[in-house]
Amino acid sequence: ADSPLCPWTPATPCLLDEAPQQILREEPPPPSKWQETGKCAGKWCIFVNRGFGNGEGTVAITTKPNFEKLLKIEDTRHESAASAPPYFIDQVPGKGLGVIANTTLRRGDPVMHENPALLVHRELERSTTVPQHEQFALLDTALEQLPPRRRDQFLAQMGHFGGHRITDILTTNAFQLDLGGEDGHHYASFPGVSRYNHDCRPNVAFYISSKLEHITTVVRDARPGEELSITYLDSSKPREERRSRARNAWGFQCTCSQCALSDAASALSDARLVEIKQIEKVISDPLSEGVTPGLLRRLAKLYRDDRLEVEMGSAWTLMALNYNMLGDATAAVKYARLAEEAVVIEGGQDVGDAKAMRELAAGSKEHFTWRRRLPG
């Protein structure tokens, strides 16, 4: 999610004292149906679906080919929309509002799921044919298409930088979302999710599903009253890089527990991150020599010592495959199960590695990797 190319970076999400997707409705939600408004600037037009996302409403500024992709996306109407959220929104010193656990949460527990209120094709802001004031007018018109409650939720989000209000909200809070195919990149605003603050070692992971749902899941147990956070940037970068990214893209000085370490402890953490990359390079190559159980144990320790619970999916996958290549079926199955859990938390059930890890766990000795690193 960390793109240095665009000023509207994948921020994170924000919302009010209530999460829109978790509010009980007295009336049934409006039907989910996309409409063309006929309001356009250049090749970008406004499309609206006032019933999309459990009846919350979504408006898109995009091109006709991307609208065709939206039409094919199945809407999600989930039963769990009526259950009480496991968090509340409150002030967090030095950060504005944030998301706070109201109960004990365990790894794997769901926190929020929300569809976007606004989607904006990424190329619009780079357009040389649609001047900025027309872009702003298009954004203003798009927002007017949303149901009033959804519009209010959007406008209640934090704007950190000032200037045109909707643009500021997008800059501060939007995620990048890819509709796939050619030219599918969009900025997406999820007003509920956008209250998560950043932490370089977050206790919550997120992904955006093919149904446009933003899904957050606990990755490290949290107590009632503890802040729930996600990472806005690449947590595997060294401290100085993370800090400058937070400053430049979101305008805050990161004081998370990992950035607040003493210089000596931070140097150790940065060294762990370098070693992780080195070991992963070695064990990713099926022809590497020197892959031993000790090296794999070392990798697991580095991840745990650095509290990288938010991105263990690919590491556990590599560990499972390598234990199998070394002929240790017990460890291979153990890490295949951990890998499947992590991959699903970080990317959902559809991620290819989840299926691969289920297969490995079900029959490690029949797997093509069995004893591949051993002679004979």
Ligand SMILES: C[S@@+](CC[C@H](N)C(=O)[O-])C[C@H]1O[C@@H](n2cnc3c(N)ncnc32)[C@H](O)[C@@H]1O
């Ligand atoms: C997506 S919003 C997060 C929610 C926001 N605090 C609010 O009140 O709605 C991003 C903005 O929150 C603030 N923020 C997020 N994480 C922070 C952190 N770790 N330290 C300080 N400020 C942070 C910054 O102002 C940032 O631009």
